Amino acid sequence: MRGTATVVGGGIGGLTAANYLIRAGWEVRVHERADTLPDTGTALGLWPQALAALDAIGLGDRVRELGVSQSSGALLRSDGTAIARVTVRGGSTTLLSRPALLTTLAAPLGPGVLRYDTTGDRCGDGADVVIAADGINSRIRDAVLGERYRPRPLGMAAWRGWVSGTADSSAETWGDGALFGISPRDGGLTNFFAAVRVEPDAVDGGAAFLRERFGGWHSEVRTILDRLDPATLLHHDLYESPPLPSYVRGNVALIGDAAHAMAPNLGRGACEAMIDAVALGRALTESADVPEALRRYDRCRRRPTRALVRASRTMGRVATTTRLTPLRDVAIGLVTRLG
Numbered sequence: 385m386r387g388t389a390t391v392v393g394g395g396i397g398g399l400t401a402a403n404y405l406i407r408a409g410w411e412v413r414v415h416e417r418a419d420t421l422p423d424t425g426t427a428l429g430l431w432p433q434a435l436a437a438l439d440a441i442g443l444g445d446r447v448r449e450l451g452v453s454q455s456s457g458a459l460l461r462s463d464g465t466a467i468a469r470v471t472v473r474g475g476s477t478t479l480l481s482r483p484a485l486l487t488t489l490a491a492p493l494g495p496g497v498l499r500y501d502t503t504g505d506r507c508g509d510g511a512d513v514v515i516a517a518d519g520i521n522s523r524i525r526d527a528v529l530g531e532r533y534r535p536r537p538l539g540m541a542a543w544r545g546w547v548s549g550t551a552d553s554s555a556e557t558w559g560d561g562a563l564f565g566i567s568p569r570d571g572g573l574t575n576f577f578a579a580v581r582v583e584p585d586a587v588d589g590g591a592a593f594l595r596e597r598f599g600g601w602h603s604e605v606r607t608i609l610d611r612l613d614p615a616t617l618l619h620h621d622l623y624e625s626p627p628l629p630s631y632v633r634g635n636v637a638l639i640g641d642a643a644h645a646m647a648p649n650l651g652r653g654a655c656e657a658m659i660d661a662v663a664l665g666r667a668l669t670e671s672a673d674v675p676e677a678l679r680r681y682d683r684c685r686r687r688p689t690r691a692l693v694r695a696s697r698t699m700g701r702v703a704t705t706t707r708l709t710p711l712r713d714v715a716i717g718l719v720t721r722l723g
């Protein structure tokens with residue numbers, strides 16, 4: 385089938401969907417609230433399945449070329465001793481900054497497709513299908529399913545940023561009620577992220593808090609904290625979506641964080657947004673009509689993404705537990721050794 389699509393949200397999922405449909409001969413408009421592409425941002429880890437989704441829109445090799453590939457990483461204790469070594473199954477992850485990924489996704493779109501500074505909130509512009517790719521605070525989700533499906537706080541706050549110089553490898557350190565991740569990324573930079581168990585709005589987001597909270601951790605963490613530029617630090621509370629009764633309603637399909645915002649602990653949110661976009665694109669191009677395509681998309685994506693929301697929450701809790709940490713470390717070591 386060919387037709388017309390309005391995509392609300394020119395983020396990772398929205399731009400992937402637009403690429404897929406345009407390549408299949410669809411007429412697409414993307415409404416993006418921001419007035420331009422971002423020029424700074426932290427890195428995303430793209431897993432093999434997400435790279436396969438990028439291959440489906442002809443951009444996988446470009447992303448592999450721009451990013452930094454990692455096939456393994458270390459899990460450490462706060463004193464720097466190893467809990468386990470983790471190997472990526474089925475290939476490697478590619479670490480690439482969000483701005484570089486968005487620029488790559490936007491490049492193939494023809495003139496007039498991506499419209500900045502437009503919200504697309506009144507999205508009944510006659511398109512055959514409306515793709516709600518407007519992120520965690522999706523207004524389209526509110527409109528079609530109701531505000532009771534808004535994401536809920538996870539009781540964790542996160543910080544993200546970068547410093548100059550490239551880390552040799554990826555490592556995540558788990559300590560008492562907190563974690564700190566370090567990874568190489570494109571542009572000769574090192575990406576870092578931290579998460580701490582706290583109630584929403586309970587801490588200020590400043591570098592001083594991080595330096596105090598992680599000041600007793602091993603030297604690689606302290607080096608990052610010494611070098612970080614507070615002006616580039618991103619801080620926010622973490623949320624996850626409740627189970628939605630459906631990812632589709634009428635001619636609207638929800639993708640990415642609009643459908644299944646998840647804790648960042650498995651590094652899968654952006655990956656799943658791209659996988660959704662390609663699954664929806666396939667369903668739309670291969671089905672006889674829009675209702676059949678949207679049913680097929682919902683059937684194929686709702687269950688696996690719900691499982692990932694739960695698994696990401698569990699991983700966040702395990703990583704930041706304050707109890708039985710020696711037992712946890714033995715169990716994690718065994719699980720990773722046994723594959």
Ligand SMILES: Cc1cc2nc3c(=O)[nH]c(=O)nc-3n(C[C@H](O)[C@H](O)[C@H](O)COP(=O)(O)OP(=O)(O)OC[C@H]3O[C@@H](n4cnc5c(N)ncnc54)[C@H](O)[C@@H]3O)c2cc1C
Nearest residue numbers: 393395396397417429503519640641648651652653654655
């Ligand atoms: C600390 C942290 C670390 C993470 N690390 C990783 C990682 O390593 N790997 C990974 O895969 N994922 C990671 N994620 C998750 C990832 O960032 C998100 O899951 C991903 O960006 C979701 O993509 P999306 O397209 O659904 O939404 P977004 O990328 O958020 O895009 C939504 C777009 O919609 C626009 N928009 C919003 N409202 C409107 C409107 N009304 N009209 C028009 N436009 C609108 C926004 O401006 C935005 O451009 C991480 C998240 C966090 C918090």
